[in-house]
Amino acid sequence: MIIAVDGPSGSGKSSTARGVATRLGLRYLDTGATYRAVTWSAVDRGLDLDDTAAVAQRARELELEVSTDPSNQFVIADGTDVTAAIREPRISEVVSKIATNLDVRKELIRRQRAVIDAAQSSGGIVVEGRDIATVVATDAELKVHLTADQDARMSRRAAELESGSVTAEQLRDQIVRRDADDATVSQFLVASDGAVTVDSTHLTLEEVVDVISRLAKETVPRGREL
Numbered sequence: 001m002i003i004a005v006d007g008p009s010g011s012g013k014s015s016t017a018r019g020v021a022t023r024l025g026l027r028y029l030d031t032g033a034t035y036r037a038v039t040w041s042a043v044d045r046g047l048d049l050d051d052t053a054a055v056a057q058r059a060r061e062l063e064l065e066v067s068t069d070p071s072n073q074f075v076i077a078d079g080t081d082v083t084a085a086i087r088e089p090r091i092s093e094v095v096s097k098i099a100t101n102l103d104v105r106k107e108l109i110r111r112q113r114a115v116i117d118a119a120q121s122s123g124g125i126v127v128e129g130r131d132i133a134t135v136v137a138t139d140a141e142l143k144v145h146l147t148a149d150q151d152a153r154m155s156r157r158a159a160e161l162e163s164g165s166v167t168a169e170q171l172r173d174q175i176v177r178r179d180a181d182d183a184t185v186s187q188f189l190v191a192s193d194g195a196v197t198v199d200s201t202h203l204t205l206e207e208v209v210d211v212i213s214r215l216a217k218e219t220v221p222r223g224r225e226l
């Protein structure tokens with residue numbers, strides 16, 4: 001079973017997808033982490049992020065391991081544990097440059113599909129990102145478009161960050177500007193064909209996990225169980 005979860009920044013994709021995977025005993029793939037890992041590597045090597053050919057070459061050469069265990073998430077890039085480093089503001093500020101590089105996308109989509117294929121033998125996977133239902137796994141049995149209004153998404157992100165560590169302008173950049181840039185290459189601002197929209201604005205995380213887990217159980221073909 002493949003469950004695809006797409007939507008804008010701060011809508012709760014990672015927390016929800018991880019919760020659903022844990023609840024249903026599935027693997028979990030955070031595709032955003034793959035774009036962040038390439039960004040970290042390009043920055044670490046001092047590459048010009050506007051040099052699309054050099055960055056794409058880096059993406060192809062990078063040795064990358066992204067955990068699919070929902071209760072033990074880690075990301076290893078060329079032997080370095082970058083689990084925390086890829087979440088730093090210096091990476092979030094520039095990751096869209098890498099995510100809008102079409103040759104990088106080609107390489108990472110290839111790798112993401114390999115991870116998804118490998119997970120089929122262990123029951124299935126919950127995959128979250130921006131283009132999962134529309135590009136990466138168009139055959140997903142359940143496609144969820146997870147949304148929340150802009151104020152909710154900004155206040156969730158603010159609550160995550162150390163108080164006073166980020167200005168209102170930086171917060172807007174992390175949510176609004178990043179979505180606008182990312183939306184130039186993926187269609188995640190509206191639900192794709194066949195996707196169920198779940199608006200999390202007024203739901204707790206637990207309630208969103210309940211809704212999606214229920215949808216997944218309703219989707220499982222007769223004779224199989226989740």
Ligand SMILES: Nc1ncnc2c1ncn2[C@@H]1O[C@H](COP(=O)(O)OP(=O)(O)OP(=O)(O)O)[C@@H](O)[C@H]1O
Pocket residue numbers: 007008009010011012013014015016032156157160200203204205206208
């Ligand atoms: N339904 C919810 N109610 C309240 N807070 C939530 C809810 N869902 C997620 N959160 C919180 O909002 C924050 C952002 O969630 P999360 O990182 O899962 O979003 P995301 O869509 O994956 O964001 P991004 O695409 O930017 O990585 C987290 O601190 C998370 O705990």
Ligand SMILES: Nc1ccn([C@H]2C[C@H](O)[C@@H](COP(=O)(O)O)O2)c(=O)n1
Pocket residue numbers: 009031032033035036095096099100128129130131132178182186
């Ligand atoms: N399938 C995906 C996943 C992520 N991105 C972009 C969007 C963000 O700018 C960046 C990091 O994602 P996040 O960790 O914030 O979810 O990668 C994408 O284009 N396609």
